[in-house]
Amino acid sequence: PQTIYLKDYQPFPFRIERVDLTFRLAPKTTRVISRIAFAPNPERAGRHDLFLHGEKLRLIAARIDGADVPAALLTVTDEGATVAAQALPDGPFLWEAEVEIDPEGNTALEGLYMSGGMYCTQCEAEGFRKITYYPDRPDVMAPFKVRIESDMPVMLSNGNPTASGPGWAEWDDPWPKPSYLFALVAGNLVNLPDSFTTRSGRKVDLNIWVRPGDLDRCAFAMDSLIRSMTWDEEAYGREYDLDVFNIVAVDDFNMGAMENKGLNIFNSKLVLASPETATDLDFERIEGVIAHEYFHNWTGNRITCRDWFQLCLKEGLTVFRDQQFTSAMRSEPVKRIEDVLSLRARQFREDMGPLAHPPRPSSFVEINNFYTATVYEKGAEVIGMLKRLVGDDGYARALDLYFDRHDGDAATIEDWLKVFEDATGRDLSQFKRWYTDAGTPRLSVSEDWRDGTLTLTFTQMTPPTPGQDTKLPRVIPIAVGLLNPNGDEILPTTILEMTEATQSFRFADLASRPVASILRGFSAPVVLEREVPASERAFLLAHDTDPFNRWEAGRALAKDVLVRMVTDDDAPSADYISALGRLLTDDSLDPAFRALCLRLPSEDDLAQTLAEAGRSPDPDRIHTARETLARTVAERLVRPLALTYDAMADRGPFSPDATAAGRRSLRVAALGLLNRIDGGARAQTLFDAAGNMTESAAALACLIEAGRAEAALPAFHERWKGNRLVIDKWFMIQVVHAAPHQAAEVAERLAAHPDFDWRNPNRARSLLGGIAANHAGFHHASGAAYRFYADWLLRLDPVNPQIAARLSTAFETWARYDADRRAMVAAELQRIRSAPGLSRDLSEMTGRILG
Ligand code: HT7
Numbered sequence: 063p064q065t066i067y068l069k070d071y072q073p074f075p076f077r078i079e080r081v082d083l084t085f086r087l088a089p090k091t092t093r094v095i096s097r098i099a100f101a102p103n104p105e106r107a108g109r110h111d112l113f114l115h116g117e118k119l120r121l122i123a124a125r126i127d128g129a130d131v132p133a134a135l136l137t138v139t140d141e142g143a144t145v146a147a148q149a150l151p152d153g154p155f156l157w158e159a160e161v162e163i164d165p166e167g168n169t170a171l172e173g174l175y176m177s178g179g180m181y182c183t184q185c186e187a188e189g190f191r192k193i194t195y196y197p198d199r200p201d202v203m204a205p206f207k208v209r210i211e212s213d214m215p216v217m218l219s220n221g222n223p224t225a226s227g228p229g230w231a232e233w234d235d236p237w238p239k240p241s242y243l244f245a246l247v248a249g250n251l252v253n254l255p256d257s258f259t260t261r262s263g264r265k266v267d268l269n270i271w272v273r274p275g276d277l278d279r280c281a282f283a284m285d286s287l288i289r290s291m292t293w294d295e296e297a298y299g300r301e302y303d304l305d306v307f308n309i310v311a312v313d314d315f316n317m318g319a320m321e322n323k324g325l326n327i328f329n330s331k332l333v334l335a336s337p338e339t340a341t342d343l344d345f346e347r348i349e350g351v352i353a354h355e356y357f358h359n360w361t362g363n364r365i366t367c368r369d370w371f372q373l374c375l376k377e378g379l380t381v382f383r384d385q386q387f388t389s390a391m392r393s394e395p396v397k398r399i400e401d402v403l404s405l406r407a408r409q410f411r412e413d414m415g416p417l418a419h420p421p422r423p424s425s426f427v428e429i430n431n432f433y434t435a436t437v438y439e440k441g442a443e444v445i446g447m448l449k450r451l452v453g454d455d456g457y458a459r460a461l462d463l464y465f466d467r468h469d470g471d472a473a474t475i476e477d478w479l480k481v482f483e484d485a486t487g488r489d490l491s492q493f494k495r496w497y498t499d500a501g502t503p504r505l506s507v508s509e510d511w512r513d514g515t516l517t518l519t520f521t522q523m524t525p526p527t528p529g530q531d532t533k534l535p536r537v538i539p540i541a542v543g544l545l546n547p548n549g550d551e552i553l554p555t556t557i558l559e560m561t562e563a564t565q566s567f568r569f570a571d572l573a574s575r576p577v578a579s580i581l582r583g584f585s586a587p588v589v590l591e592r593e594v595p596a597s598e599r600a601f602l603l604a605h606d607t608d609p610f611n612r613w614e615a616g617r618a619l620a621k622d623v624l625v626r627m628v629t630d631d632d633a634p635s636a637d638y639i640s641a642l643g644r645l646l647t648d649d650s651l652d653p654a655f656r657a658l659c660l661r662l663p664s665e666d667d668l669a670q671t672l673a674e675a676g677r678s679p680d681p682d683r684i685h686t687a688r689e690t691l692a693r694t695v696a697e698r699l700v701r702p703l704a705l706t707y708d709a710m711a712d713r714g715p716f717s718p719d720a721t722a723a724g725r726r727s728l729r730v731a732a733l734g735l736l737n738r739i740d741g742g743a744r745a746q747t748l749f750d751a752a753g754n755m756t757e758s759a760a761a762l763a764c765l766i767e768a769g770r771a772e773a774a775l776p777a778f779h780e781r782w783k784g785n786r787l788v789i790d791k792w793f794m795i796q797v798v799h800a801a802p803h804q805a806a807e808v809a810e811r812l813a814a815h816p817d818f819d820w821r822n823p824n825r826a827r828s829l830l831g832g833i834a835a836n837h838a839g840f841h842h843a844s845g846a847a848y849r850f851y852a853d854w855l856l857r858l859d860p861v862n863p864q865i866a867a868r869l870s871t872a873f874e875t876w877a878r879y880d881a882d883r884r885a886m887v888a889a890e891l892q893r894i895r896s897a898p899g900l901s902r903d904l905s906e907m908t909g910r911i912l913g
């Protein structure tokens with residue numbers, strides 16, 4: 063397969079003035095008639111052939127200015143159609159094509175496909191080329207008119223509705239857009255309507271479209287949308303720009319959701335929620351993703367990316383904006399901790415392995431493989447650092463300039479950095495390395511105390527990553543605060559700007575040696591390497607005025623304890639447990655924060671920590687150590703845990719808000735620990751009585767872990783068999799919580815279950831993502847889970863390569879483990895690679911993982 067390089071970018075030789083599309087929908091034989099008005103692009107002088115992407119299309123007719131393109135001047139391959147320059151007039155011309163496509167046979171869920179009897183599309187990144195011939199690249203932007211003909215009662219596309227009649231509907235999107243934002247939906251759908259008036263007085267009709275029967279689970283999504291629209295006006299001054307905003311929920315969807323102009327399409331799991339069916343985490347995700355897709359209207363749609371290498375321009379910024387939104391809606395420190403947990407679990411893991419790449423990669427084979435934690439989450443962290451460096455005002459000025467200067471553009475990271483430079487007068491050339499260099503910097507720090515002066519000396523080092531052996535120093539904003547021995551803050555949070563490989567910062571005139579709180583709020587995505595005595599960590603856990611670092615101190619203590627349990631057979635530390643006990647009973651602290659403090663580091667996190675320290679992690683020992691610590695915590699803190707469990711029970715009717723959700727999260731965190739010593743008694747009572755899915759799912763997980771779920775599992779299935787999203791949970795919970803030695807067997811049994819509809823991405827992810835998340839089960843010494851997993855990747859690949867490739871990242875950490883495990887994984891990866899007809903997606907991923 064061909065590698066595409068950023069350095070080869072060239073503008074398309076033609077501009078598009080308008081696009082007219084007619085769809086005659088039929089499951090196996092949909093006709094697409096396109097009329098595209100092209101004009102020469104002055105940025106590319108001379109005469110050029112017209113190359114239009116096109117895949118899996120049956121070309122019926124192709125005309126230029128009304129005349130058939132002579133066969134000798136038209137070349138059609140698997141990748142597209144080329145009209146020779148001699149067939150093209152000098153100036154503007156009209157291309158018309160009629161093609162036939164097969165939505166029902168489209169199992170890859172890219173282009174136009176069918177889900178549960180409805181037609182829907184997914185065009186990002188390169189799906190539009192499976193709908194018709196087109197320059198399917200983000201820098202070609204055009205206004206679209208669409209006519210849909212079908213017998214479906216609801217027919218939707220981008221923009222505003224213009225006319226409709228029996229069997230047809232027409233839509234007009236006046237905003238020039240790239241093809242990846244095109245969308246069409248037709249089906250038997252019902253809607254939850256609402257409306258929003260923008261601050262300049264435009265009334266927008268809002269609709270959430272779902273299958274009949276799902277309407278009673280849309281209210282939270284609608285409420286989230288209205289809050290998102292309000293927030294974007296208040297925080298960024300961004301208004302919505304069409305008369306309608308439609309959201310459609312689809313059961314078969316490769317990712318979470320898609321920001322198509324005026325017609326967002328969502329995985330139904332990110333729309334549908336009721337207290338009985340959705341957990342608090344589901345509610346929080348729905349709110350965040352509704353916001354994310356809505357925010358793309360400005361950061362992604364009005365200003366898009368010049369090419370796919372610039373993906374983090376829209377994704378990093380939109381994630382950053384959705385994180386800000388969630389912080390505003392919920393708790394800022396809790397959100398920051400959750401985001402850092404996710405960053406470390408997904409992005410640090412990626413950055414430390416064979417799939418490491420910069421937020422702006424410089425080459426790719428299959429762009430779908432670059433919708434990664436690095437592009438999204440690290441992309442957002444980089445913006446967080448920019449904001450920290452230029453301050454809130456500088457950030458606001460830069461964003462205003464970005465929207466003013468680039469509205470309607472397909473922009474680049476260079477454009478983005480330039481607005482910050484122009485708005486703030488800073489030189490960001492060194493900062494740019496965060497976009498172009500892969501890898502997570504390690505930041506070590508030493509302290510020197512003499513004559514009332516504290517000197518902190520930092521050293522940064524970024525290990526080599528694939529294709530980038532040497533790394534230059536980056537600009538690192540290090541947020542520091544100082545506490546005196548009583549716990550009073552003597553230096554409030556201050557940003558130190560590190561630019562050198564090694565750099566010292568001095569704090570003079572101090573009365574006594576302070577305790578430094580470093581990297582407050584996780585001010586940069588780095589690994590802080592710092593030998594800190596347990597007593598100092600305990601001090602920070604008790605006193606740090608920065609909530610993130612307070613949590614971080616507890617986290618580091620837990621990790622230190624667990625690492626020593628794994629490597630030196632140490633006993634669980636009593637000091638750590640007492641510190642945890644004090645936190646647990648501190649009612650002045652937000653329950654959600656306390657719940658996060660109770661959560662022990664994951665097994666994968668510990669494996670990563672050990673690997674970073676140059677040790678090969680033993681999954682069984684890690685599992686045993688973590689279980690032992692959890693049980694010991696439960697034994698020593700049984701009373702406060704039990705009191706907390708009771709005190710945090712819901713009072714009054716269910717609310718999905720952050721306060722109520724925080725109480726439930728503390729309650730189920732306490733339950734998870736108590737379950738280790740009460741034999742599942744509380745879990746059984748809760749399972750029988752739970753009125754919400756957060757508690758019901760947590761109780762079921764506990765029952766599985768306690769080995770007493772024989773009745774609960776079939777009961778749960780029986781109760782929820784009509785609800786696909788809840789049955790996804792039923793699959794996932796069973797594999798995630800299976801005992802390590804049984805995990806592969808459980809997964810195999812579930813894979814044979816009649817409900818295991820593996821062509822549905824959510825269902826496939828539940829089972830396969832579930833087993834991959836069971837660290838000791840996935841890495842069981844028998845290799846059974848590796849085999850099972852590889853078998854399924856091979857089965858999924860021809861049907862849905864995007865999903866197979868994405869799931870293959872479960873193997874990205876293979877080099878961490880011992881020689882036997884490495885040999886087993888390598889053999890599975892080789893087996894996959896030698897399969898005939900392997901997709902470009904999975905071939906690229908397995909090749910990169912093997913290195
Ligand atoms: N911009 C979207 C990314 C995306 C996607 C979504 C659904 C299915 C396939 C997809 N490929 C890429 C989603 C987002 O980041 O908002």
Ligand code: ZN
Pocket residue numbers: 354358376377380
């Ligand atoms: Zn996005």
